[in-house]
Amino acid sequence: MPLNLKEHLQQLSETPAPSGHEGPAREAIRAAWAPLVDAFEQNGLGSLIAVKRGDGPEPRRRIMLSAHMDEIGMIVSDICDGFIRTLPLGGIDYRVVLMQPVLVHGRKTLPGVFGAAPPHMSRARGKYPSHHDLWIDVGLPADEVAKLVRIGDLVTFDAPFVSLRGDRVAGKSLDNRASVAAVTVCLDELTRRSHAWDVLAVAAVQEEVNLGGAATAAYQLQPDLAIAIDTTFGAQHGVSDDESYSLGGGPTIGRGPNFHPGLFKALRDVAKEQEIKTEIEIIPGNSGTDAWAIQVSRAGVPTALIGIPIRNMHTPSEVLDLRDVSRAGRLMAAFIETLADDTLDRIGWRLPSQNGDPKGAEKDGAA
C-alpha cells in the first residue's frame, strides 16, 4: 500500500510519548516499519531498531539512521486540592503553557488545562510564572483526582494535527516525529531500490534529555556510517537568517565539527545529482542532536545530520512543509543506493604518502 505521508505523520504527531516513556510511539512506528524491513532488534533503553538487509555479500557494511521518537512532556510532581503541578521531561518552555490544553495520563486519560490568572488581574500579566506556580486543572473534585492521578504520572500536550494551506501542517511533536516519518519515507523508497549495505533504522529514546537512545544504540550497532535526522529552525519572525531555513526550501545538511566532512560532501553531491532541494546548515559546535552522541561512539563514527525546518519548535503548534519531509526521506534513500565497498575509503582522511603527496593514500581515514 503506498505510503500516505500526511496520515502517517498525523498518527505519529498525536501519539503521546514523552522522553523516558516512548512505548506508544514505539508501537506505532513498529507497525509502520514492519512491512518495510526484515527484522527488529531489542535495546536496553527502549529504542526501536529495525534492520533492512542489503544485497551485498557478507560481511556487509552498516549505515545507521537515527531519528528520536521522544517528545517533550511533563511528569506530575505534586497534587494539591485536585490541582496538578509538573516538572519537565525534556525542554518544555513553560512560557507557552498558559491556558494550554493537556492530557494527564493517570488511571484514565484526563483532559486538563494549564490555569492562569485572568487578564483582569493586571498584576499577574507582567511576567511568566515559574513552573512551580503553574497548575493543571482537570475539572474534577480533589477526591476524584486523588483516585485517578498519582505523582509520577505523565502529562502531554493535547494538540490535534491540523492541515494548513498548501503543503503545510501544524501539530505537536513534529520535533521529532517528522524525522521519524522521513525515515519511513526512506524505508518505503528502499523497497523499490537496491542497496548493498545493511540499513539500521533507529527510533531513538530520550534525545530530549540526554541523547541516551542514540548513544546506546550506536554502541550496540557499531555502524560504519550514521545519519541523524532531527528538526531545525524554520524561518520565522524573530529568528535570524543565518540560523533558520525556509519551509519548503528543502531539508538541511549539517556542516561543521559535529559532521564528517567527507560524508557531508557525499550527501551534498547526491542532493545535487538527484536534484533534491536542500540547504546547508552551518553548526559551529554541538549540534544539540543525536549526531553529537553518535559521532563519539566507540572508536568514532562518521556522522551526518539532516534537518527538517519547523517553526515554533517546542510549542504545541509546530509547523512544517510536508515536501521537506519527503525530500529528506528521498535524499537518504538516494544516498544509501550509492553506498559501495569503496565508500569509506573515498570519504575518509588520508595521511601523506611516501613522496609527500598529500593526496596519497598510504593509510586512510575510516579503516
Next chain:
Amino acid sequence: MEELITKLAEAWGPSGYEHHVRELIRAEVEPLADEVWVDPLGNLICRIGEGPVRVMVSAHMDEIGVVVSHIDRQGFARFANLGGVLPATLLGSRVRFENGVIAAVGVENQFSKRTTIPGLDGFFLDLPENSGVKPGDPGAFVAETVWYDGRVISKTLDNRLGCAVLVETLRRLREQGTPHTVFGVFTVQEEVGSRGAMTGAYGVEPHLGIAIDISPTGDVPKPSPTPVKLGAGPAIKARDTGHIVPGWIKDLMIQRAEEAGIPYQVDVMQIGTTDAATMQLVRAGIPSGAVGIPARNVHTRSETALLSDIQHTVDLLVVVLTGAIERP
C-alpha cells in the same frame, strides 16, 4: 546500624580521594561477599549470589570537599570546590586535611559585607604555621555525628547513609540468599559528575542498575520543590535532572513495597541527580532506577535523616533484590 553510620559519616573522603572510606567499607563487606575487588578509578565492587539477572546497586563513597588552589598575598590558603559546595554553608565551617590538620574557614569583609554571600573566591582557610598543607591538597569538612530521638544529624549523610544502607542490604542478602547476581558497587566521584558509576557499570555490565542516594525533602520552608518528606519512607525515583526511570522499574519497586507493607513515596526531583544518570547510558544502555533516603539540609554540615526511613530503605532493597525481576 548507628555505629556504622557514625563511623562512615565522620570518615574523610572528598571526591577523588576515597581510599580511607573504601578501606572502612571493605572491612565490612569482605566477610559477606563472594568476591571483592577495586576497579581502575577506585570503585569498590563486591558480588553476592549467582543468577541470570545481574543487578548493580551503587552508593557513592565520596563527599563534597575542597582543594587548596593557592596561598594568597597574606599567607591564607584559597580553595576551589570538589563537588557542589554551597558558599552559604561555609562560614564557620572547619576543613580537615589528610595529614590531620584542621583549618577554620574565614571570609573577606566578614562584617562590612555581612548580608551578601561571596563566591568561593571570597573565602579562605586559616592554616597554622608549618601545617604541611600546600596547593593541590584536598580537604573535607568536619562535623560531629549526633543521634537523638530517632534522628541522625551529621555531615556527609550524602552519601554515607547510602553506603551504610548498601552494606546492610548486602548483609541481609548474604543471610537470606538472592536469586540474582548482585554487585554492590561503592562508587567514587559521584559529586563531580557520577564519574565512578559510569566506568564501574562499564566493567560490571549489569542488566539493571539501582542507585542508592539521599533525596532532599520538600518539607521545609521555601524548599526546592519536591513531594518527598522525612518519615514517609524511602523515595522511589521517577524523575530527576539527569534520569527518567523506566516505568516498569518504578512500578516493580512500588509493587514490592506494597506487598511487604513498607512505607514509600515517589520522588520527582527538580534539582539534582544520582549515579543512575551515568550508569544508564553505559555501553548499549542499562535500565536503571534509584532509591533515596529522605534528608534535610543536604550539602551542609548538619544533614538530617530518620533512622526509620533508613531502615525502611534497607527493607525495600532487600525485597526487590530477593524477589523476581522481570522486564515486561
Next chain:
Amino acid sequence: MILRELSEAIGVSSAEDEVRDLIYRHIRDYVEDARVDPLGNLIAVRRGTGAVDLRVMVAAHMDEVGMIVTGYDSDGSLRFRQVGGLDARILPGTRVLVGKDRIPGVIGWTPIHLNDSKDTVSIERLRIDIGVTSKDSAQSAVERGELVAFDSRFVELGATVRGKALDDRAGCASLIALIQGEPFPFDLYVAFTVQEELGLRGARVAAQGIAPDVAFVLESTACHDLPPEDPDEPDQTTITRLGAGPAITVADRSMVSDPRLVRHLAQTGDREGIPYQFRSAQHAGGTDAGAIHLTGGGVPSAVVANPCRYLHGPHSIMSVSDFENQSRLLRAALMALTPAVLERN
C-alpha cells in the same frame, strides 16, 4: 624549528589536516601502525623495549580555537561564529586567515570617534573584511562553513616565545620530542587528537580505540600572573606562573587527577631536579584527560601542562624552560613508570 612550524600551521577544530600532515612527517620514521580514525585523530605506536607490561597512552591536541563563516552581508563582509572558547573582546582589529585558500582578512570595529559604548561586544555584531565589495564576490571566495584562524607569526623573545596556538602545539611538539627520543620500557600509544576545544571529542574516541591502562596528556594551560588588579577584589589565583615549571593538574573542571600519578610526577620532578608546579583548581578548564579517564572501565590519568599567558588568542607567551621541562618531566616519569605505581595501598 618544530615549534615554529606547528604554531604557524593552521588547524582550527575539525580541520586539523595541515597540522596532522606536518606531525606525521616528523614522526613517521619512529612509529608503527600510524592511522587516522573517523574523527581525524592521528594515532600511532612508538614501540618500546618490552621491559614493562603496561598499555600507556600519551595525547596532545592538534586543534586551535578559531572561527567559522556563517553568512555574508550585502557589502561583502563575512558573518562568523566562534569555534571553541573565544573572548569576543579580543577580536576587533585582529588579523585572520580565511578558509582553505587562507585569504587574509581583518575583523572590523566602529572607530572610537563614532562609538563610545561600554557594552562588551558580541560576536554576532562583528564582521570579517577580506576586501571584496559584494555578497556574490564573497560567496565565490569563501563558502559558508569554512574555518578562520588567527594570522600571527611565531616570535622568539629569548626566555620566552610568542605565537598562536601554543595551546596545544607546544604539547604536540613535546610529544614529538618524546617519540623521537629513546624508546620507553613499554609500547607508547600516541594520539594527536582533534576537537579538544569543542569538548574533548577526539581524545574520547582515541582512548576508546586504544583502551589504555594509564594515560598522560601534554597540554598548555592558562597563566595569568600579571600584576594584581583591584586590591579590593578577592585575591585571585594566577592559575599557574610562567617560569615555575610545567604544571601538574590536581583537579580541574573535567577531572580529579589520579593521586598516585600526581605523586609519581611530583616525586620524579624532585628526584631529577626538574621544576614543576601544581595547576590551581580555581578557573581551571578541562583537558583531554577529562575524556580519557572516563572511557571504558576507567583509565587513571594525569596532565602535564605548559603555562601560557593570553591563551586562546593570537599572541600567547610561553617560557622556553617550562616547555623544555615539560617533555623532560614526562620522559623521566614514563621511564620510571611500572605497575607498582598503580598499586593501591
